Amino acid sequence: MCGIIGIVGKEDVAERLVDGLRRMEYRGYDSAGVCTVSGGELIRRRAPGKLSNLVLELARNPASGTTGIAHTRWATHGAPTAANAHPHATEHLALVHNGIIENFRPLRAELSARGRKFESDTDTEVVAHLVSEQVEAGKSPQDAVRAVLPQLRGAFALAIAFRAYPDMLIGARLGSPLVVGYGEGETYLGSDALALAPLTQQIAYLDEGDWVVITREGAQIFDKDDQPVSREITTSGASAAAIEKGIFRHFMQKEIFEQPTVVAQTLRSYIRQVDQSVALPQFEFDLSGITRITIVACGTSYYAGLVAKYWFEHFARLPVDIDVASEFRYRDPVLERGGLALFISQSGETADTLAALKHCKAAGQTIAVVVNVPTSSMAREADLLLPTHAGPEIGVASTKAFTCQLAVLAALAAYLAVKRGRMSRAEECDLVAQLLETPAQLNAALAHDDEIAAMAHLIAPARDVLYLGRGQDYPLALEGALKLKEISYIHAEGYAAGEMKHGPIALIDEAVPVIVLAPSGPLFEKTVSNMQEVRARGGKIVLICDA
Numbered sequence: 090m091c092g093i094i095g096i097v098g099k100e101d102v103a104e105r106l107v108d109g110l111r112r113m114e115y116r117g118y119d120s121a122g123v124c125t126v127s128g129g130e131l132i133r134r135r136a137p138g139k140l141s142n143l144v145l146e147l148a149r150n151p152a153s154g155t156t157g158i159a160h161t162r163w164a165t166h167g168a169p170t171a172a173n174a175h176p177h178a179t180e181h182l183a184l185v186h187n188g189i190i191e192n193f194r195p196l197r198a199e200l201s202a203r204g205r206k207f208e209s210d211t212d213t214e215v216v217a218h219l220v221s222e223q224v225e226a227g228k229s230p231q232d233a234v235r236a237v238l239p240q241l242r243g244a245f246a247l248a249i250a251f252r253a254y255p256d257m258l259i260g261a262r263l264g265s266p267l268v269v270g271y272g273e274g275e276t277y278l279g280s281d282a283l284a285l286a287p288l289t290q291q292i293a294y295l296d297e298g299d300w301v302v303i304t305r306e307g308a309q310i311f312d313k314d315d316q317p318v319s320r321e322i323t324t325s326g327a328s329a330a331a332i333e334k335g336i337f338r339h340f341m342q343k344e345i346f347e348q349p350t351v352v353a354q355t356l357r358s359y360i361r362q363v364d365q366s367v368a369l370p371q372f373e374f375d376l377s378g379i380t381r382i383t384i385v386a387c388g389t390s391y392y393a394g395l396v397a398k399y400w401f402e403h404f405a406r407l408p409v410d411i412d413v414a415s416e417f418r419y420r421d422p423v424l425e426r427g428g429l430a431l432f433i434s435q436s437g438e439t440a441d442t443l444a445a446l447k448h449c450k451a452a453g454q455t456i457a458v459v460v461n462v463p464t465s466s467m468a469r470e471a472d473l474l475l476p477t478h479a480g481p482e483i484g485v486a487s488t489k490a491f492t493c494q495l496a497v498l499a500a501l502a503a504y505l506a507v508k509r510g511r512m513s514r515a516e517e518c519d520l521v522a523q524l525l526e527t528p529a530q531l532n533a534a535l536a537h538d539d540e541i542a543a544m545a546h547l548i549a550p551a552r553d554v555l556y557l558g559r560g561q562d563y564p565l566a567l568e569g570a571l572k573l574k575e576i577s578y579i580h581a582e583g584y585a586a587g588e589m590k591h592g593p594i595a596l597i598d599e600a601v602p603v604i605v606l607a608p609s610g611p612l613f614e615k616t617v618s619n620m621q622e623v624r625a626r627g628g629k630i631v632l633i634c635d636a
């Protein structure tokens with residue numbers, strides 16, 4: 090994930106572009122760059138590494154101009170060097186890109202055969218040359234872009250500045266998000282509303298395949314068939330304050346501590362206090378005919394879905410298929426009539442999940458989405474929108490969004506169980522009472538912060554860590570292992586506790602900490618037996634359990 094920002098402004102833009110990049114720093118990146126248009130010139134500055142390197146570069150070599158684009162790169166093609174940093178430029182234009190141009194190889198070969206010289210190893214640079222060729226052939230920037238977009242396969246959000254057109258930018262999106270921001274006599278492009286938060290709250294979300302020409306006066310949007318369209322301008326709730334760290338050391342810590350508040354906030358939309366019943370935000374939505382659920386998601390959201398599979402099957406007695414989106418979309422899944430396809434994504438923009446959603450929609454499934462951004466592409470495609478109210482999640486690793494997803498999925502499982510006559514009124518009231526207790530329980534868990542920090546010091550030197558769980562704690566073990574890998578770069582695996590004896594037990598010795606998730610309940614004793622097996626081999630056990 091990385092960021093794009095573009096401004097057609099009234100005053101010099103370089104500083105504001107860099108400020109916008111700073112707001113997207115949380116997405117992770119390896120280089121950054123800006124390009125402004127001024128006096129018939131493209132002024133380009135790029136630097137590998139931290140944004141502060143670009144700031145230094147701009148201090149040494151300022152870039153004037155009231156129109157410009159900027160980018161933080163998360164390298165997919167080519168090393169994170171200055172030469173591969175965006176913007177990529179030709180004599181006529183400069184361009185930034187998020188995503189991957191999947192067919193860049195044949196395009197590059199054709200361009201090279203026509204004598205074009207490449208400066209980088211990126212997939213992106215082919216787009217700069219393709220559009221440039223059209224401009225050199227005498228086309229307007231609009232016609233040039235229009236001619237090139239159909240040649241590109243893959244996922245992209247693009248922002249393009251033209252040397253001879255200092256008061257205009259062109260943007261395009263397919264698979265990667267891009268928004269238009271409307272200011273006072275200024276217009277913006279950005280990867281998300283958050284990036285534009287200090288500049289404007291007036292945001293239009295581009296649809297898949299849209300492209301847009303922005304000028305100081307506003308934006309002209311075209312759909313994938315090049316027809317002029319209007320996209321609704323909404324007032325974004327993204328406030329600059331939501332992306333401050335406050336008293337916390339980093340965003341992930343802040344977001345972990347927000348869980349009790351945001352889970353309570355989320356549950357409020359799914360529980361009717363008056364009669365202690367579960368309800369959907371779209372009150373009238375009829376799910377009674379559903380015969381099967383297909384869950385599709387990626388990463389942490391996938392693990393939330395895997396937990397929910399246990400709940401849907403146990404409470405609602407509905408058969409559930411679940412898959413990671415990048416696999417689902419390339420196999421040939423059997424989708425029967427009457428199926429509910431459920432997609433889970435924090436951003437609502439995850440490219441593989443969105444593609445899987447479209448596949449299921451075309452196959453006549455009822456589409457439900459659990460997303461944290463109600464204006465996202467997935468939300469707009471859904472029949473049933475099930476929002477989480479986690480607030481902006483800035484940390485790269487999902488935390489509070491995951492627990493809010495679980496809250497929504499638990500409520501949905503109960504709702505389906507009630508509608509299918511599988512849950513009595515008394516059981517519903519009992520489950521609602523338990524759900525309403527979760528914020529307090531989250532608070533109680535967070536009160537162990539110091540002990541957990543001490544334990545982290547014991548685990549930190551390990552090279553490998555195992556997470557074990559049974560039943561619904563098995564997906565939680567997988568999620569724990571994913572989080573450890575992503576955040577601490579320690580190799581970790583999650584296992585179903587009962588699978589230990591079929592191989593992984595060979596790995597256990599004093600050097601391998603084993604984190605066991607075993608709440609009291611019917612599976613507790615079985616999991617404790619697996620703990621004994623670990624102990625017998627000298628493994629260090631960290632037990633996560635209720636009192």
Ligand code: GLU
Nearest residue numbers: 091162163165166187188
């Ligand atoms: N694929 C492009 C590159 O590697 C863009 C990556 C990005 O989204 O930052 O430069």
